[in-house]
Every structure is written in C-alpha cells, then in structure tokens.
Amino acid sequence: MEHIRRNERLAALTRLLTAAPNQIFTLSHFCELFGAAKSTLSEDIDILKGTFAHFELGKLETVAGAAGGVRYRASMPPEKAFNFISDLCAELCATSRVLPGGFLYLSDILSQHELVSSMGTIIAQEFYDAQPDFVLTMETKGIPVALMTAQTMGLPLVIARRSSKVYEGPAVNINYVSGSSGHIETMSLNRRAVTEGTRALIVDDFLKAGGTAKGMVDLMAEFHVDVVGSAFVMATAHPQNKCIQGEKALMIMDVDAANPGTLTVRPADWLAHRKA
Amino acid sequence: MEHIRRNERLAALTRLLTAAPNQIFTLSHFCELFGAAKSTLSEDIDILKGTFAHFELGKLETVAGAAGGVRYRASMPPEKAFNFISDLCAELCATSRVLPGGFLYLSDILSQHELVSSMGTIIAQEFYDAQPDFVLTMETKGIPVALMTAQTMGLPLVIARRSSKVYEGPAVNINYVSGSSGHIETMSLNRRAVTEGTRALIVDDFLKAGGTAKGMVDLMAEFHVDVVGSAFVMATAHPQNKCIQGEKALMIMDVDAANPGTLTVRPADWLAHRKA
Numbered sequence: 347m348e349h350i351r352r353n354e355r356l357a358a359l360t361r362l363l364t365a366a367p368n369q370i371f372t373l374s375h376f377c378e379l380f381g382a383a384k385s386t387l388s389e390d391i392d393i394l395k396g397t398f399a400h401f402e403l404g405k406l407e408t409v410a411g412a413a414g415g416v417r418y419r420a421s422m423p424p425e426k427a428f429n430f431i432s433d434l435c436a437e438l439c440a441t442s443r444v445l446p447g448g449f450l451y452l453s454d455i456l457s458q459h460e461l462v463s464s465m466g467t468i469i470a471q472e473f474y475d476a477q478p479d480f481v482l483t484m485e486t487k488g489i490p491v492a493l494m495t496a497q498t499m500g501l502p503l504v505i506a507r508r509s510s511k512v513y514e515g516p517a518v519n520i521n522y523v524s525g526s527s528g529h530i531e532t533m534s535l536n537r538r539a540v541t542e543g544t545r546a547l548i549v550d551d552f553l554k555a556g557g558t559a560k561g562m563v564d565l566m567a568e569f570h571v572d573v574v575g576s577a578f579v580m581a582t583a584h585p586q587n588k589c590i591q592g593e594k595a596l597m598i599m600d601v602d603a604a605n606p607g608t609l610t611v612r613p614a615d616w617l618a619h620r621k622a
Numbered sequence: 623m624e625h626i627r628r629n630e631r632l633a634a635l636t637r638l639l640t641a642a643p644n645q646i647f648t649l650s651h652f653c654e655l656f657g658a659a660k661s662t663l664s665e666d667i668d669i670l671k672g673t674f675a676h677f678e679l680g681k682l683e684t685v686a687g688a689a690g691g692v693r694y695r696a697s698m699p700p701e702k703a704f705n706f707i708s709d710l711c712a713e714l715c716a717t718s719r720v721l722p723g724g725f726l727y728l729s730d731i732l733s734q735h736e737l738v739s740s741m742g743t744i745i746a747q748e749f750y751d752a753q754p755d756f757v758l759t760m761e762t763k764g765i766p767v768a769l770m771t772a773q774t775m776g777l778p779l780v781i782a783r784r785s786s787k788v789y790e791g792p793a794v795n796i797n798y799v800s801g802s803s804g805h806i807e808t809m810s811l812n813r814r815a816v817t818e819g820t821r822a823l824i825v826d827d828f829l830k831a832g833g834t835a836k837g838m839v840d841l842m843a844e845f846h847v848d849v850v851g852s853a854f855v856m857a858t859a860h861p862q863n864k865c866i867q868g869e870k871a872l873m874i875m876d877v878d879a880a881n882p883g884t885l886t887v888r889p890a891d892w893l894a895h896r897k898a
Contacts, residue, residue, distance in 0.1 A: 489765045515719075
C-alpha cells in the first residue's frame with residue numbers, strides 16, 4: 347500500500363466520520379484502511395477533535411470499552427440553536443403566513459433540508475442520552491425532520507400510516523381521537539416494523555392537544571416499545587395540558603383568541619434556558 | 623488570528639464542503655475564514671481533490687468564472703451503484719416481502735437514511751446536468767428519497783399534497799387519473815411553493831402506469847415550470863408504455879401474471895449499461 351500522509355488521512359477521516367453520525371468506528375478499522383499504526387491514528391483523532399471544536403463543526407468523541415472507538419456527533423451551541431429558532435420564528439410571524447382560522451403555513455419550512463437538518467441536530471442533541479433505538483413519526487409533514495433526526499442519531503426511521511394500505515402488509519391498527527378535529531382516526535404500522543423491547547423517540551411537526559402523539563404512544567405500547575421522548579417542530583400554547591408529557595417543542599405558537607388572525611411564534615422556553 | 627495549520631484547514635474544509643453539497647464556495651470565503659492566502663487555499667483544494675478521489679468519497683470540483691469557486695458533489699462509481707441496487711433487489715425478492723395481490727412491502731427500505739441517501743446520490747449524479755431548480759415529489763412514501771436527492775443536489779424540496787388542506791393556504795389543484803386505482807384523484811400545491819420559469823426534477827417512490835407522475839407534470843405546467851427529468855425508486859415492467867417519458871427508475875419489478883405471488887426485482891438497464 348502506498349504511503350498516505352497525515353493531511354490525506356485527516357480529510358478522509360473527517361468525511362468518513364461525519365457521513366455516519368453517531369456511529370462508533372474502531373481505531374483498528376481506520377488503521378487497516380490507512381495502513382497506519384494505532385498511535386498515529388490516535389494523534390490524528392486528537393488533531394481532529396481540536397479542529398472540530400475550534401470551527402464548531404460538531405463533536406468528535408472517544409468511547410472507551412470493548413465496543414469503543416471514535417464517533418462523530420453533530421452539535422449546535424445553545425446560543426446558535428436559540429438564534430436559529432428565533433430567526434425561524436420571526437420568519438413565521440410574517441402576516442402572509444397566517445391563514446384564515448388561525449392556521450399557519452409551515453409546509454415549505456418543513457421540507458427544506460438545511461432547516462430540517464438543523465432542527466434534527468437540535469433534537470438529536472437533546473435525546474442522545476435517552477438512547478432511543480429508532481425514530482417514530484406519523485405521516486406526512488413530520489417525515490423530513492424525523493428523517494434528519496434519525497440520520498443525525500444514526501437510527502432507523504419508522505413511519506406510522508393514517509390507515510393500513512394493501513402494500514403495507516400485516517399491520518397493527520389503533521384508533522385515536524385527533525385533537526384538532528375531534529374525530530376518531532386510525533393509525534397503522536406494519537407488524538414487523540419495530541422490535542419488542544426497543545426504545546422509540548417520537549418526532550413530529552405539530553403538537554396541539556396531543557391526540558396524535560398519544561396515539562403513537564399507545565401504538566408503541568401494542569408493540570411493547572418504550573417511548574423515551576418526544577420532539578415537535580411546533581406546539582400550540584393552548585391547551586396547556588397536552589395528552590402527553592415531557593415533550594420538547596422547538597417553537598410555541600400562540601393564537602390571539604379574540605382575533606384569530608393574529609398569532610405569535612416564539613422559541614420554546616427550554617431553548618432559552620439552555621442558552622442562559 | 624492564531625495560525626491555523628494545513629492539517630486543520632483540510633479537516634475543516636472537508637466538513638464545510640461536504641455539509642453543503644453542490645454549493646459553490648469562493649476561495650475568498652475560505653481565505654477569510656482561515657486567514658490564509660489564495661495560493662495556500664488552492665494547494666489545500668488540490669490535496670483534497672486527490673484524497674477524495676483516492677478514497678472514493680465524492681468529487682471536489684473547481685468551477686471557473688465570475689461565480690466560480692469550489693464545490694463538493696457526492697458520487698458513487700457506476701460499479702458500486704449497480705452493486706448497491708443489486709443487493710437491494712435481492713433483499714426485496716425475499717418471499718416475506720411479497721404481499722397478496724402482487725404488492726411488495728417497500729416502506730421500511732424507503733425510510734432508512736443510509737439507503738435513501740445512496741439512492742439520492744445515484745439520482746443526483748444522473749441529473750446534475752439537467753440543472754433543476756428544485757425537487758418535486760408527491761406525498762407520502764417518496765418524501766425521504768426526494769429529500770435526500772434535494773440535499774445531495776443542494777436544492778429545495780417541494781411536496782405536492784393529495785388534497786388541499788386548510789393549513790396549506792391558497793393552492794392550485796389539478797385532477798388526474800391514478801394508474802393503480804383508475805380513480806380520479808386530486809393533487810394540490812400551494813400557489814407560492816414554486817416560481818414561474820424554473821425547472822423541476824420529479825423524484826418519487828413508485829411508477830406503475832404513470833398517472834400520478836403525469837399529474838405532477840400537468841401540475842407543473844399550471845405553474846409554467848419545466849420538468850427536466852424524473853426518477854423513481856421502483857418501476858413496474860408492465861405496462862411498458864408509461865404516461866410519461868424518459869423516466870429513470872432504479873429498480874424494475876416484474877409480476878408473473880399467471881402467478882401474482884411470484885415477482886422479480888432487478889436493477890434498471892441504464893444502471894447496468896453505465897457500468898459496462
């Protein structure tokens with residue numbers, strides 16, 4: 347094997363680690379790939395750690411133990427995360443986004459990869475410690491942010507459907523009361539989509555009363571899966587008591603009851619507290 | 623500013639360029655960031671080009687002209703792309719995935735970020751030259767692969783809805799005949815979602831007769847947008863004549879008419895030809 351210089355190793359290491367976020371690579375793996383000694387690779391990793399920290403490119407972490415190695419985790423400093431969400435709130439408060447009946451036009455924001463990718467990073471950072479095994483969302487609008495969260499955490503994404511379709515195979519269905527319409531709806535998930543005894547992180551676009559989120563929790567109970575956390579792009583200020591607890595929303599939307607055409611959107615309190 | 627070594631610059635450059643694929647960065651931008659001369663940065667980029675090529679990490683390209691600079695494009699060698707799709711086909715042919723009526727259980731594959739990310743790379747590579755301004759998909763199952771294609775190409779993603787919802791705002795609706803059900807369906811897109819005179823790349827999960835795809839083309843015509851290409855994860859072998867033309871599918875599914883429980887999935891011909 348030709349000799350590979352440190353310069354080249356550092357560039358390749360950066361690409362390989364950041365392309366598979368939250369995945370642990372052993373030093374031996376890289377030693378083999380580059381034909382270099384462990385001590386050399388250790389030095390490489392130390393240099394990268396410093397560079398990543400200096401340029402705020404995320405965190406490179408060494409994990410000790412038998413299953414140890416090195417992993418990359420995306421991260422966004424609390425101040426930067428707060429500012430990103432604040433800017434988004436300002437954009438969302440623009441009059442042209444408020445629709446009749448106090449609805450807010452959000453769809454374009456929920457499908458832009460730069461935006462959902464940053465949201466995914468903020469959510470992932472909050473839930474690494476909860477150690478979920480997969481990310482769960484309910485179709486449709488939450489899919490992009492859930493996918494980006496799953497990618498950032500190196501986890502599979504599981505999508506519950508509004509009803510079971512012929513091309514979905516044997517499925518578990520549950521009924522739930524939608525908070526927004528008050529109607530009884532059906533939620534469906536393929537029998538083999540998740541494994542008993544695993545841990546789910548719910549990621550979705552919008553939380554109002556929490557009927558759909560509660561439905562996802564109930565659906566997971568049918569699979570004997572623990573829900574270890576839930577995150578939403580947007581939650582409404584009212585009702586204050588949601589059907590689920592401990593949820594983390596990125597933004598809070600408040601509609602003026604006297605004048606449904608007027609609404610405000612602000613960053614959630616936990617984002618402000620983390621920064622302080 | 624403290625002195626930043628080449629080692630550190632190369633790692634940071636790799637991260638910054640690959641985190642914003644297909645986006646052109648000027649050398650001046652990096653000169654300012656690192657406090658280094660243009661000649662130094664040019665050398666850095668040359669080293670990175672070699673490293674990326676050597677480890678098959680994608681392409682670093684220098685773009686000449688007034689709006690020039692350097693950009694990163696993900697890429698997958700034809701042989702590797704063919705093998706990736708072949709492996710996926712083998713996995714999909716497993717008996718347990720074939721559902722009554724000749725349907726195929728695909729949903730789990732369409733939501734795994736490693737898989738849709740590789741599919742996005744293959745699709746992006748095929749359509750860089752068509753210079754689309756955005757990626758268009760129809761909810762729901764194509765969203766992850768469309769999002770990853772959009773990210774790889776550095777483009778916005780636009781999602782057409784099955785019907786216009788109150789929270790979507792003023793929308794353009796069209797009717798189309800679904801190839802699979804033969805029913806008349808409605809497709810809807812916010813008036814402000816796309817700009818007149820731009821170019822769309824359609825990315826979706828499944829192509830059968832092409833009714834939905836034709837619907838997307840018609841919808842774009844209402845917006846005076848050109849469709850410059852279309853890509854699908856899976857297309858059926860029959861009917862051979864689709865409602866649209868020039869589509870690129872990654873996989874072809876063939877159902878044995880005499881025995882709908884037997885189906886085969888194979889890589890599309892263009893993937894094999896490219897490799898040859």
